[in-house]
Amino acid sequence: MEFGGIRALDAFDLQLRQGEIVALIGPNGAGKTTFFNCLTGLYRPTRGELLLTPPGGETRGLVGLKPNEITEQGLARTFQNIRLFPRMTVLENVMIGLHCRTRAGVLGAIFRGPATRKEEKETIAASLRLLSKTGLADLADEPARNLPYGAQRRLEIARALATDPLVLLLDEPAAGMNPQETLELDELICRLRDEGLSILLIEHDMKLVMSLSDHIFVMDYGRKIAEGSPVEVRRNPEVIKAYLGEEESDAPA
Amino acid sequence: MAAPNVRLTWGDTGRALLTSLWFVFLTFPFLAVKINPAEQTVLWRWPNLIHVAVTTFLLSLAACLYRQYREARLDRKTEDDLPVGHNPLHLLWTRPGVRLPLLAGASAIALVFPLLFSTYQTNIMITALLYVMLGLGLNIVVGVAGLLDLGYVAFYAVGAYSYALLNLHFGIGFWTALPLGALLAALFGILLGFPVLRLRGDYLAIVTLGFGEIIRLILENWNDFSHGPSGIANIPRPGFFGLDLSLEGSITYLYYLMLGLVLFTVFVVNRLQNSRIGRAWFALREDEIACQAMGIDKTRTKLTAFALGATWAGMAGVIFAAKTTFINPASFTFLESAIILCIVVLGGMGSIIGVILAALLLILLPEYLRPLADYRMLAFGTVLVAMMVFRPRGLISPVRRTYTVRGRTISDEPA
Amino acid sequence: MPLLELRDVSAAYGNIQVLHEISLQVAEGEIITLIGANGAGKSTILMCISGVVPPRRGGIFFKGKAIHNLPPEQIVRLGLCQVPEGRHIFPGLTVRENLDLGAFLRRDPVGIRDDLDYVYALFPILYERRHQPGGNLSGGEQQMLAISRALMAKPALLLLDEPSMGLAPLVTRQIFAIIRRINREHNTTILLVEQKASMALKTAHRGYVLENGRIVLADQAGMLLANEDIQRAYLGV
Amino acid sequence: MEYFVELFFSGLTRGAIYALIALGYTMVYGIIGLINFAHGEIYMIGAFTALIAATVLSLFNLPLPALLFLSLAAAVIWASAYGYTIERVAYRPLRGAPRLSPLISAIGMSIFLQNYVLLAQTPDFIPFPALIPEFAALEPYAGVVGSSDLVILLSTALIMLLLSLFIKFTRTGKAMRATAQDRTMAALVGINVNRIIAATFVVGSALAAVGGLLIASHVGQINCFIGFIAGIKAFTAAVLGGIGSIPGAVLGSLILGLTESFATGYVSSDYEDVFAFSLLVLILIFRPAGLLGKTSTEKV
Amino acid sequence: ENIKIGVAGAHSGDLASYGLPTVKAAELVAGDINARGGINGRQLELLIEDDACKPEIATNTATKLISMGVKVVIGHICSGATKAALPIYKEAGVIVISPSATNTELTLSGDYPNFYRTIFSDNVQARTIVDFTINDLAAKKIAILHDKGDYGKGLAEFAKTYVEEDESVELALYEGVTPGAVDYSAVVQKIKRSGADAVIYGGYHPEASKIVTQMRRKKMTIPFVSDDGVKDDTFIKIAGEYAEGVYATGPIDVTANPIGKAAREAHRREYGSEPGAFFDNAYTAALALTNALIKAGGTESEAVARVLRTEDVATPFGALHFDDQGDTTGATLAIYRVVNGRYVPIR
Numbered sequence A: 001m002e003f004g005g006i007r008a009l010d011a012f013d014l015q016l017r018q019g020e021i022v023a024l025i026g027p028n029g030a031g032k033t034t035f036f037n038c039l040t041g042l043y044r045p046t047r048g049e050l051l052l053t054p055p056g057g058e059t060r061g062l063v064g065l066k067p068n069e070i071t072e073q074g075l076a077r078t079f080q081n082i083r084l085f086p087r088m089t090v091l092e093n094v095m096i097g098l099h100c101r102t103r104a105g106v107l108g109a110i111f112r113g114p115a116t117r118k119e120e121k122e123t124i125a126a127s128l129r130l131l132s133k134t135g136l137a138d139l140a141d142e143p144a145r146n147l148p149y150g151a152q153r154r155l156e157i158a159r160a161l162a163t164d165p166l167v168l169l170l171d172e173p174a175a176g177m178n179p180q181e182t183l184e185l186d187e188l189i190c191r192l193r194d195e196g197l198s199i200l201l202i203e204h205d206m207k208l209v210m211s212l213s214d215h216i217f218v219m220d221y222g223r224k225i226a227e228g229s230p231v232e233v234r235r236n237p238e239v240i241k242a243y244l245g246e247e248e249s250d251a252p253a
Numbered sequence B: 001m002a003a004p005n006v007r008l009t010w011g012d013t014g015r016a017l018l019t020s021l022w023f024v025f026l027t028f029p030f031l032a033v034k035i036n037p038a039e040q041t042v043l044w045r046w047p048n049l050i051h052v053a054v055t056t057f058l059l060s061l062a063a064c065l066y067r068q069y070r071e072a073r074l075d076r077k078t079e080d081d082l083p084v085g086h087n088p089l090h091l092l093w094t095r096p097g098v099r100l101p102l103l104a105g106a107s108a109i110a111l112v113f114p115l116l117f118s119t120y121q122t123n124i125m126i127t128a129l130l131y132v133m134l135g136l137g138l139n140i141v142v143g144v145a146g147l148l149d150l151g152y153v154a155f156y157a158v159g160a161y162s163y164a165l166l167n168l169h170f171g172i173g174f175w176t177a178l179p180l181g182a183l184l185a186a187l188f189g190i191l192l193g194f195p196v197l198r199l200r201g202d203y204l205a206i207v208t209l210g211f212g213e214i215i216r217l218i219l220e221n222w223n224d225f226s227h228g229p230s231g232i233a234n235i236p237r238p239g240f241f242g243l244d245l246s247l248e249g250s251i252t253y254l255y256y257l258m259l260g261l262v263l264f265t266v267f268v269v270n271r272l273q274n275s276r277i278g279r280a281w282f283a284l285r286e287d288e289i290a291c292q293a294m295g296i297d298k299t300r301t302k303l304t305a306f307a308l309g310a311t312w313a314g315m316a317g318v319i320f321a322a323k324t325t326f327i328n329p330a331s332f333t334f335l336e337s338a339i340i341l342c343i344v345v346l347g348g349m350g351s352i353i354g355v356i357l358a359a360l361l362l363i364l365l366p367e368y369l370r371p372l373a374d375y376r377m378l379a380f381g382t383v384l385v386a387m388m389v390f391r392p393r394g395l396i397s398p399v400r401r402t403y404t405v406r407g408r409t410i411s412d413e414p415a
Numbered sequence C: 001m002p003l004l005e006l007r008d009v010s011a012a013y014g015n016i017q018v019l020h021e022i023s024l025q026v027a028e029g030e031i032i033t034l035i036g037a038n039g040a041g042k043s044t045i046l047m048c049i050s051g052v053v054p055p056r057r058g059g060i061f062f063k064g065k066a067i068h069n070l071p072p073e074q075i076v077r078l079g080l081c082q083v084p085e086g087r088h089i090f091p092g093l094t095v096r097e098n099l100d101l102g103a104f105l106r107r108d109p110v111g112i113r114d115d116l117d118y119v120y121a122l123f124p125i126l127y128e129r130r131h132q133p134g135g136n137l138s139g140g141e142q143q144m145l146a147i148s149r150a151l152m153a154k155p156a157l158l159l160l161d162e163p164s165m166g167l168a169p170l171v172t173r174q175i176f177a178i179i180r181r182i183n184r185e186h187n188t189t190i191l192l193v194e195q196k197a198s199m200a201l202k203t204a205h206r207g208y209v210l211e212n213g214r215i216v217l218a219d220q221a222g223m224l225l226a227n228e229d230i231q232r233a234y235l236g237v
Numbered sequence D: 001m002e003y004f005v006e007l008f009f010s011g012l013t014r015g016a017i018y019a020l021i022a023l024g025y026t027m028v029y030g031i032i033g034l035i036n037f038a039h040g041e042i043y044m045i046g047a048f049t050a051l052i053a054a055t056v057l058s059l060f061n062l063p064l065p066a067l068l069f070l071s072l073a074a075a076v077i078w079a080s081a082y083g084y085t086i087e088r089v090a091y092r093p094l095r096g097a098p099r100l101s102p103l104i105s106a107i108g109m110s111i112f113l114q115n116y117v118l119l120a121q122t123p124d125f126i127p128f129p130a131l132i133p134e135f136a137a138l139e140p141y142a143g144v145v146g147s148s149d150l151v152i153l154l155s156t157a158l159i160m161l162l163l164s165l166f167i168k169f170t171r172t173g174k175a176m177r178a179t180a181q182d183r184t185m186a187a188l189v190g191i192n193v194n195r196i197i198a199a200t201f202v203v204g205s206a207l208a209a210v211g212g213l214l215i216a217s218h219v220g221q222i223n224c225f226i227g228f229i230a231g232i233k234a235f236t237a238a239v240l241g242g243i244g245s246i247p248g249a250v251l252g253s254l255i256l257g258l259t260e261s262f263a264t265g266y267v268s269s270d271y272e273d274v275f276a277f278s279l280l281v282l283i284l285i286f287r288p289a290g291l292l293g294k295t296s297t298e299k300v
Numbered sequence E: 001e002n003i004k005i006g007v008a009g010a011h012s013g014d015l016a017s018y019g020l021p022t023v024k025a026a027e028l029v030a031g032d033i034n035a036r037g038g039i040n041g042r043q044l045e046l047l048i049e050d051d052a053c054k055p056e057i058a059t060n061t062a063t064k065l066i067s068m069g070v071k072v073v074i075g076h077i078c079s080g081a082t083k084a085a086l087p088i089y090k091e092a093g094v095i096v097i098s099p100s101a102t103n104t105e106l107t108l109s110g111d112y113p114n115f116y117r118t119i120f121s122d123n124v125q126a127r128t129i130v131d132f133t134i135n136d137l138a139a140k141k142i143a144i145l146h147d148k149g150d151y152g153k154g155l156a157e158f159a160k161t162y163v164e165e166d167e168s169v170e171l172a173l174y175e176g177v178t179p180g181a182v183d184y185s186a187v188v189q190k191i192k193r194s195g196a197d198a199v200i201y202g203g204y205h206p207e208a209s210k211i212v213t214q215m216r217r218k219k220m221t222i223p224f225v226s227d228d229g230v231k232d233d234t235f236i237k238i239a240g241e242y243a244e245g246v247y248a249t250g251p252i253d254v255t256a257n258p259i260g261k262a263a264r265e266a267h268r269r270e271y272g273s274e275p276g277a278f279f280d281n282a283y284t285a286a287l288a289l290t291n292a293l294i295k296a297g298g299t300e301s302e303a304v305a306r307v308l309r310t311e312d313v314a315t316p317f318g319a320l321h322f323d324d325q326g327d328t329t330g331a332t333l334a335i336y337r338v339v340n341g342r343y344v345p346i347r
């Protein structure tokens, strides 16, 4: 992937197995978000392949599909700069997530037959379930833009979950959260993994990354500079040099 | 509540004086001088400037008072923690005891309207209803899906000409033409939509504007097809089970027909808005990229909105042709699109009741302002500006439907 | 006399009141941090000070002058500068132009040149990207740009809203070092809003704790760090 | 070949005329993202003021250059004053309102101004004196290009150059671009946003006034409705070139003018606007942000 | 009870200058009759309604007039608006006399038996223009332009047919120009290239003056022949020296006719200005109508129609009545040429 001469992503490869949490870390501007954008079809990679094998299904290539088709295939994401539907209510935001799993069309909307009504009811119920899972149930009728930052991040996750994904891509979900909230997020992500979801995580909060990930990829200048378990990565001198910096305790004195 | 404390200081008066001087300067070349360039003569009209000075002075004092009044009100409301910035019309509308009687009253009046008023009044009411329909149609495109369409009138023209031409060449009647016109307009909507819907915001606006002009120019220039600028005359009015209706009868009939269609439109638009597809439209208006990431097919969803909007314009076109019995391309200019757009925005993008109010206002107002003759359009322009300045969000702001009862906790549901 | 003082400031968005009678002081040369949960109203306080969200009631005084009725640009003129939440880079302007705009009110070309070199030295990546539109930078790069832009204004009081958000650990530490450094070298007073409360408290002299739009605690930074309630609620211990 | 050259020059003139209006249009659009339908009316006001000034001044038997200069000054002063006032009255109160509200306000303003001039002066076409002098040196080429064509072409080029430099290098120019992109942040770096927007309207209106005088002098007649078509064409040209881009506005205008001219010359003027708009659609399909607009993918 | 006469047309906006003279003519004639005691003691009452020349508004105007009890109407001004309003009038048995709607179908189609007009129809005018161009100007290759409008194009279509019918001449160019465009040099170049030795233009004076100016500036001297819409003094004022030699058709010169002269003087007296477009036609319409009302003794439509069709009335254009289709009998059309800044009749 290149932008006018700048190579943002350079022969990067990564594997993610079902039920795994894989973290992607790297300095600012390394190309992590760009990688997400390629995965979700917003950018089209210049070269390379993206393959998805659903459990019990056959492998499918994702390159060239439109973003919405990729979502249908089972990839869902959140955004680094929150992109909710600010004037819609929290509940509606989640219901939008269910759009690609429901069918009612124009005629259904006009005549509102029993099938449509049932579908609509189920949509609401499912959305509410997702909201209570992410702790937003009380805010269901608030316009999304009125939510505090942390809640907006959780809403983005809820919305992504609503698309019923196989893989969840989280772009810095803990940014702007305080440690306490980050802990809650940690729990939420764990719970999702336990439900069988595969998660690809971009994050700069090392505590979160180290505690959650099964496997970590480190990239810099669009290239992979290291990979391995959290412990391995934390010790890797190249990673320390490019990203972590000299070890210095973050914990309160 | 005590009357808010407003008073004029010397400073305010001075400012008003300056404003009035500014306007005197501004209007000087136009109002004080009247040229006759042919004879190279100039007529001086000094008294005009005095009128301008006095009027603007008083107006700016009034504006000052209004500002103070509003600020005073705002202030108090925060103290009492009352809702701020809400619009009285809207509050009235959402108050539980008001809505039903209001609706009932309105429908009663609508039902007996032709019996109470003259044919002429009924006739212009038909026009107003026609614009309600157009406004609601465009509302789907602009208000709900957020696609700025400045060429809506093209679909209106498609509808009108389908009826006129189908009737002329094949003798097809109104009732057959109505769905056909709608269908053709929808087809045109899709035709236009395919290439241009990936354009964003104002780029879309100019292309739709261009499309509207193209349709009009083709109608104007392609004589063999459309009879050119001299138009098509003697288009039959809608029949009523083969009965021959008098003028009055057919206007009354058309009125009820239009009323029915408007109700139908309201029904459909309302259902669409509160459906899966309506939500997708709203979301698309908010954030396209997020929409795609949520699995919404951008192109298809936009096309649906576009085509549905066009459908209504097509229907309205058929009725328009049947009502005027004569059409020519001059009825389908950009100004028409602009007026329909004004209806949508003034109504408060996305609000059905707002659109209805705005259509009635904007169509009936010029009609009743007619005695003002040349000042009519001046007043119309002023009203548009003033409405937007005082009600920037439109007459009635749309409310998002809520699905749960406020305050209820749902956490006890199975996770 | 404190450099900045808020007296009973209340603010609201539409009909939702988010700040209730906030009072705080910042003395010259201090680093003050403001901590609180998401939605407590920290950003709103900064916006009130900058004049973007005018307070509904109360007074804000900067260098002894009432500023709560001034428009943002006049407040900036007095030497107060904010790095807002969400960075607010001018996306279509190049990195260099973004930096120039930071120095919009300054008239000393030589000083501006020096400061430009200074921020390029702080963040070499910005120098590399100086001809690229700001909007195309990665999130972290944008954060660096936003901070640099504020530094270009040479403010007497710098308001930082979550400067470490989205930054790599290495850079985060760098940023805090820079905060201390400009405070020391340029005697810039700093009001810091930060979610990484422990780092913020270690950097700051004093801190305020905000809950639901009210200040619930104000103390020396060290004391707050040691406070158990604070540790539980904000430090994730 | 000769025919081609003739058509080329007439297309160029037409394009330059569009450009004179499109430049101001694109500036105003660029800064507040408003399709300013009243811009065409400012152009009309400029032309009318020039006419009124010229008529009044001609009572004093001034020489032509003085007449030209003074009328131009009057046109620029009053058109700017109107531009400023419109912004103040009809757009500033709408900052922060939904995007389409100022659009409606602009349409209302446009209707108001048309009818204001109609009532204050006349609805009819009135002759506009030839304020641009005829150059004797051009006499042999009269069949191809006239004096006013040349003056218009040169003025357009000059204005474009000055304006580009102004936007790119001056403090005000930078402030304009910053304001265009993020108003809150512009205020936070110390830009007086209201003043910058007002300045943009003043500059844009002044340009429209220059255009008004030159074009009216070329065409030889004006009435109070000339602004409408001019506005639409300028809007089209500005979008074609990439809205907000100064050279884009000129390029778009020239392409529009040339298309119309060649369409007329080689096909039929019946459909010249159809060609123009079709070209617009075509170009936007391949370059969705216009010819010189930035097409970079949005960073998410 | 008063006799109500509707006066409909464009009375505001850009087309007001075409509609208002009709109002004034009607006022003058009605004022005269009322001063003389009205018709059978009943006063004439004018109901003036604006249709802005828009078909959709014209239908409202028509219904409004009918609602107010009008049985005879002077108007409408534009052909399109007239066509839209006529079926409504027809159904209500209202008689309509237009001073300015020239569209041929209005009379020739036979759809509107209640319609009369005091202006020549497009085909008649086109015939005159084409004949003049071929016979008097000896043109061999003719370019026909129009403004794509209702009036201009309608006329040009007929002119085109007539030119094509004539074996001895060639149609060099047939094209519509875009009204309101800033520059017509491309079209002018095209005329030049076509080798035409005369131009016929259907439309109004603003475009005509631009085209003529650019033709003359580009050193093209071929004759320019146009229609009633160009036979307007404004055209000469705007085109200035370039207007010299332009031909235009128009109603015959009434300044010599005593009735016409008196009408114009009355207008000057009453309104302090020169009468505008279609004033003479409107005055004629008002005279014919009131004459019919007087002779029929009321507004009974059959009787009024009979009088209109059979009895001559003295008008500025001479004594005339209407034929079965509703057009006037007798010549009302003349050709003018601009000489020394004035339109001078040449035939």
Ligand SMILES: Nc1ncnc2c1ncn2[C@@H]1O[C@H](COP(=O)(O)OP(=O)(O)OP(=O)(O)O)[C@@H](O)[C@H]1O
Residues within 6 Å of the ligand: A003, A004, A006, A008, A026, A027, A028, A029, A030, A031, A032, A033, A034, A035, A080, C136, C137, C138, C139, C140, C141, C166, D296, D297, D298, D299
């Ligand atoms: N649309 C674009 N146009 C031009 N350059 C881009 C674009 N998107 C990204 N880039 C460049 O690509 C590089 C990688 O950006 P990316 O957003 O992927 O970084 P990142 O790893 O997510 O960093 P961060 O942790 O700071 O978010 C950056 O240098 C950025 O400037």
Ligand SMILES: Nc1ncnc2c1ncn2[C@@H]1O[C@H](COP(=O)(O)OP(=O)(O)OP(=O)(O)O)[C@@H](O)[C@H]1O
Residues within 6 Å of the ligand: A145, A146, A147, A148, A149, A150, A176, C013, C014, C016, C018, C036, C037, C038, C039, C040, C041, C042, C043, C044, C045, C085
């Ligand atoms: N533009 C707005 N309109 C309405 N409500 C808003 C707006 N901005 C913020 N709020 C609300 O005001 C409250 C305070 O928000 P603020 O952004 O100041 O919080 P914060 O302390 O900065 O939180 P965070 O740590 O998430 O940045 C929140 O409840 C938020 O929902």
Ligand SMILES: [Mg+2]
Residues within 6 Å of the ligand: A032, A033, A034, A080, C138, C139
């Ligand atoms: Mg990123």
Ligand SMILES: [Mg+2]
Residues within 6 Å of the ligand: A149, C042, C043, C044, C085, C161
């Ligand atoms: Mg914040």
